[in-house]
Amino acid sequence: MEIYNENNRFISILSDYGFKATFGNESDTTFLKKALQVLIDSSIPIKTIEFVKNEMMAITIDSRSGIYDIACVDENNNHFIVEMQLSEYPEFIQRMKFYALHRFNTMVKKGAYKFENLSKIYCIGILAENIFPQINHFHNIAVLRNTQNEIIDDQMTFITIELAKFTKQLADIQTDLDKLIYTMKTLHTVTEISEFPAFWNEEWLKKAIHEVDLRAMTAEQKLAYEMAISANALAVKNENKKIAEAEEKKMTAFVESLLTKTNHTINQIADIAEVSVEFVTNIQKKLLEGK
Known part of the structure; x- marks a missing residue:
């Protein structure tokens, strides 16, 4: 999947720079709030979101695999962890558990090892490749269930998006989740605004698209993008x-x-x-x- 091409007008949201400029945009969280709501399949809008920065969950670049990690908390103290993985990583779900359990342990320790009224943790993985070959759907939400498919506990929820399984064409796009994934997969291939589907004028997507439009960038932003391209090329090498x-x-x-x-x-x-x-x-x- 080619995500860096200097001839494109729009930077891929899947790139290091694109992901940080959209999902990791701390100055305007309009896109992030809606994207999180869509990814966790909630009908309740997220009103506010605050980024959490510490030694493990800050917005960081892992040069070995081109990953940005984002951690944030909404107004109801729901915790969100978002990771993107472009290369193959069959054991990715194990890493998701590691991050979620680290957050869980932090909560328990802060509560003097009390387990009541724990905040919800949503661990979201966006993957370019497939990690669940036995599952056909591209969007999966998992909580702790018994053999009768009854929920035992949903304090910790794991959400995965496998982009390779999303094959819907523009005419098939219906839900906000469809709009989000379609945008992430195709935006960087579009050259002119005249090619925009109608839903790209929706406020949350419009703001994200503006952040990765090379023609709308300041000289400082273009420099940051060029540095990201250079860092990515070195990481790949x-x-x-x-x-x-x-x-x-x-x-x-x-x-x-x-x-x-x-x-x-x-x-x-x-x-x-x-x-x-x-x-x-x-x-x-x-x-x-x-x-």
Whole structure:
């Protein structure tokens, strides 16, 4: 999924910069309040939202995977944790539990280890890839239930959006959730306002779109965006380097095993491992030097 393209008019909301400018916009939370209401499937509007900043939940960039973490609290003291994950992460739900339980433990400690009247925690994960291959729907809300599907506890709620499963076309967009996900997936591909669907004029989406419109940006904002692009490119380069190093280490171990535990020739090992003869020869040389 290409989210950075300097030729586009609109910055992708899925990008580091776009996510911070929309979901993480502390000066105007109109979009965030509506987006949270839509994501948790609530009919009750959120009146106010306050960002929570601490050593774990502040708005931060994880350069290893391009993630922004957002934590905030509404007027009813409901806690929201929002994470976006662009790369594959099959164990993402485990990390969601880690963050939610950390928030839960913080609440319990502040309450002198009392468990009554705990605030609700909504842990929201927006993922580019799928983590639930057995589930077809792109939007899932999970609480603690028994085998009869009866709710045991809903103090902690986990919400996931798997963008890859959202395939609705413009003509099929009906709900506010549809509008939100469609906007996140397609805005950066639009070049002119004349291409806007009618619902992009709704106040909450209109404000978010304005924040990622390159033509509406100040020189300072454009500089921040260019720095985000540079940081993202470096992060991708470093990640690819780590992957390549891990693959080489794995292949080296495999070739070493073939050299020490079989009678195959160097050419045969190269064919089996699908590497060059030179690669096998270099490993053999190192093995002999180590004896």
